[in-house]
Amino acid sequence: MTTAVTNKEIIKEKQLPKGKNLTTKDRLIKVDRKDAKLALAHMYVAFTALLVGGLAGLLQVFVRSGAFQLPFGIGYYQILTVHGVLLGLILTTYFIMGFQLAAVSRTAGALSNTQRKLGWIGFWLMTIGTVAAATMVLLNEASVLYTFYAPLQAHWIFYAGLALVVVGSWIEGLSQIMRYVQWRKENKGQTSPLLAFMAVVNNLMWFVASLGVAIEVLFQLLPWSLGLVERIDVLLSRTLFWYFGHALVYFWLLPAYMVWYVVIPKVIGGKLFSDALARLSFMLFLLFSIPVGVHHQLTEPGIDGFWKFLQVVLTFFVIVPSLMTAFSMFATFELRGRELGGKGVLGWFRQLPWKDSRFLVPFIGMVAFIPGGAGGIVNASYQMNQLIHNTIWVTGHFHLTIATAVVLTYFGAAFWLIPHLTGRTLTSRMNSLANTAGILWAVGMFIMSGAMHIAGLLGAPRRSEYSTYGGSEQAAEWISYQFAQAIGGTILFISILVIIGVVVNLLWFAPKGEEEFPVAEVAEGGGSTPAILENFKVWGVILVALILIAYTFPIFDILSNSPAGSTGFKLW
């Protein structure tokens, strides 16, 4: 018996006024079979990246504990590059493109043959790029970490490979946008399906943001690594990178928000609190994701304090849609919990389907996002940034946000998405294994991330191999926290193994059947959606204006005062 069925039985028993057993009909709306194949191709790559990248993570915490040394002369920074690239760039981009494709196909309808062909072209470009970049890392020609900062210089094939990944993702995003545009043409004057709309917002944000890194790679890193030019403007390259890099984290996060807003309400048998609120928050994320990259460069000389301050202020605007999202989620939970008979101020909380991994695992992610977000506000607080800059606190921070909130939501989605695509079901055994993995993740991350936060406040640097720093007293304070990280990291790796086990089962071994792609309806009284929220021209103009305000002068300043630049370094 599947959990989905168990859940439905509960719904049948305890709920619901007439007309609500739409559930059965809804379940039959499936992602087109050919689209499913393309989406699944993404899942293979994403979860392979999880396994290999996770193994690298395990090795890192072992090395940093001081009790273990890498064999065969493998370098720490080589492993760390594998970890950052595979988990930060590859796992995320592949999962996102596969998930968004399935979401568009499910809610706006199957892709046309041309659109699907574009999807496959994009997929293969990304894959060729991934293999090229990975080969260079394995050959020890590119231990430059996933941010590939100049003046560290990798083999040009590494940069070209990453550029192919970005170009491939553009083409895939384009095919999703084309399907959405087609829907709007065929349904003039109607509000578009929310999931398709959200996928389009994320793709647009991605286009605008990745222009920065595309320019950096094409005009700076490639000519320089090919030896066509000798020197590179380091500050310019970092500024272009972070113009892209902060939006990158929202590119990861928005698909998780798609699941939170649209999928989770259906999984718990409830409704979306408000369609308009969801769309507005996505548009605000679109606006405030890009003109804020300088908050990663707050300690950097060469950017005037005024522009740092301006971008810090713009950064803080992102708190608005974040708390809107939190509010909307709580409201969905509370309405549903009360419907099920929860009483009092918090009684509804107990009524939620805690045994359903499609809910529990993303829920753990949501909880992690609270300290993650709070830590982020500390990071962004201009002068206070120097408290934590380049310390392991930062690593602790983004293992709560990307490596817990985001990835646990992705995993929770994979537990229904993969069987939906393969025509199998999540059995109750797999469901409880999935829950176990979620809980292990929570425990492991609490230990690892907690230790990273504290050690960071004590001054421990990030991106650093084990060292006693010449027997320094301060460094001695960190070692017990590094041990704690090794314990937490080991628990995390076990969790990854369990998740891979569940995914393998869902791909090839689970019983044939039907698993629902949950899409929530809007609650009655949720209000109608103002058309302005779908007017991309208006939001596009505001976005471009904000970017110009935030970046024109700093870039001009960097260009007009640029020093001779730096030659390449290979320190590994």
Added chain:
Amino acid sequence: MANHKKTSDDNLKGTLYATFGIGIIIIVIWALCFNLFIDRF
């Protein structure tokens, strides 16, 4: 939900408290770090 009577349990009080709870967590963490910052710099 649509047309039944409002009862004392038909509200979003929990949501209100929870959202403000997040705000308070943020402020407390920020204040602790600010304190550390002032001590050091």
